[in-house]
Amino acid sequence: MDDISTGILFALLACLIVISGYFSGSETGMMALNRYRLKHLANNGHKGAKRVEKLLDRPDRLIGLILIGNNLVNILASAIATILGMRLYGDLGVAIATGLLTLVVLVFAEVTPKTLASLYPEKVSYASSIVLTILMKVLSPLVMLVNMITNGFIRLLGIKANHGADDHLSSDELRTVVNEAGTLIPRRHQDMLISILDLEHVTVNDIMVPRNEITGIDINDDWKSIVRQLTHSPHGRVVLYRDQIDEVVGMLRLRESYRLMLEKNEFTKETLLRAADEVYFIPESTPLNVQLLKFQRNKQRIGLIVDEYGDIIGLVTLEDILEEIVGEFTTSIAPSLSEEITPQGDGSFLIEGSANIRDINKGLKWKLPTDGPRTLNGLILEHLEDIPESHLSVQVSGHPMEIVELEENRIKLVKVFPPLVK
Structure with a gap:
């Protein structure tokens, strides 16, 4: 070192501080990336995103590489700063060099690059991933050695080292992501997504038409009354029962009854009962997300809700569940x-x-x-x-x-x- 001029040592020190800043910024940029956006870009063929995703597959190795590089550079910078301090100020120069180097490293190799990297994580990460990928190949034996020692020490502490990060989101976390999307997702679409997530917290008896409001036809009524109720019904389907709603006998599609009306000889109570569909019963505690899938699987659009004793307590339709997601199909208040x-x-x-x-x-x-x-x-x-x-x-x-x-x-x-x- 005595043969190297002071000017060259200053130049080397400046380069080392820049390199230290590179490692510090790279670490912050990599850790600050949006993992879901990164995965999306990688799946769409973005080369930088693919490189970063590969590096982040083993975060322990990536952090090991960055810290090895950063510490080597900082130690070398400290040694050069000590030599420069002694050359310029003698023994007092050691203390001066230590104080000045601490301030310079803190400002130019830590705070500034990390702040920039946190503001622009993608730009920093995609660019630095080129150099880090090369260094990972060159220094892989040293990185693996350090990781083996580190993981062994972690195991001695009784902690299991899990290299695969858990990227799965709970429904509450996903709800937060949707709410924080801001202008990236239109407000109307955000509301629909939140409503879908809320389906699991709502049961069919929360949205059902209560028993006393169910429109039905007593099949024991006189025939003229039944025909009048059919022709004036505002619904597409009606419940057929005997004497009381618990004695339900079928679910009649009004379209089918109109078809029978055209065939006058066929339009009787017996043919009406034969045309009725079998009633689809739903337990009262069924969550809406489950019932939506059951409607789809069973090709049903309407069902009667029963309590634990088998008594009918209400009615729910596919439209009722869809309205929980998209809102009322009518304008203003329903x-x-x-x-x-x-x-x-x-x-x-x-x-x-x-x-x-x-x-x-x-x-x-x-x-x-x-x-x-x-x-x-x-x-x-x-x-x-x-x-x-x-x-x-x-x-x-x-x-x-x-x-x-x-x-x-x-x-x-x-x-x-x-x-x-x-």
């Missing part, structure tokens, strides 16, 4: 919901007690609790723990509510105000 909710001039809403809480939340962007009762009537009764005998006012989940109309043992009409601002 007709059924608009009939149950009436806006008032003071900002409140008159809501029928039978209105479904989830529908209220979706239509009015509220957050009434949905983990208990499914109707507004049930929610208020649960809160009161009693059936009110007269009109009264309560506050449920931050919403002031005034019971407007009672009918027998249920709340028929409620005046609900938006949630109070805390």
Whole structure:
């Protein structure tokens, strides 16, 4: 070293600091990459992404290579700085060189390159992967030796070294990814994706048409009444039963009944029953994502929901599940919901007690609790723990509510105000 001029040593020191900055920036850039975007680019043939993906297949080797290179460079830079300090300031130069080198390395070989790499991880990683791939081949024996020692030490600590990173996302993590997509995914599409993820948390009895609202035809009625109900039904399918809904005998497609009407000699109760499809029953606790697949597998579009005792408690259709994903197929608030909710001039809403809480939340962007009762009537009764005998006012989940109309043992009409601002 004594034969090397001071100017050359300064030049070598500057080069070493640049190389140290390269290793520091490469490490940060590689670790800051979006792994899913990287996989997408690699699958589409991006050469830089393919190189980086190959390096990241064994992150222990990549980190080992970068740290070997970085430490060798920093140690050599420290030695050169010590020589320069002693040449210029004698023994005091060692302390001066140590302090100055620490500041220079910190600013120019650590903070600055790592900050730039975190801001532009793809540009840094794809470019540096060329040199790192070459170094990995040249220094592979040394890298493997260091990794063997390191992994052996890790095993002594009782920790299993897992080289394959777990890139799988849970539904909650995927929900966060979708929400953070910003303008990359249109808001409408984000809502649909979130709704699909939420299907597993919603069961068929959360969206069902309640038993008392099921449109059906009692096959024991007189024939003229049956024909009149068929011709005036607003639905594509109706339930056929005897005396009560639990004695269901079939599900009739109105299109099939119209076909039978054209064949006057064939249009009787017997032919109507023969034309009816077998009823498809669904357990009440079935999640929507499961039921959607079952509808597809069984080629069904409608089913009756039964409780643990086998009693019919409601009805659900394929359209109901699809509306949970894409929203109502009608404009504004759904007709059924608009009939149950009436806006008032003071900002409140008159809501029928039978209105479904989830529908209220979706239509009015509220957050009434949905983990208990499914109707507004049930929610208020649960809160009161009693059936009110007269009109009264309560506050449920931050919403002031005034019971407007009672009918027998249920709340028929409620005046609900938006949630109070805390």
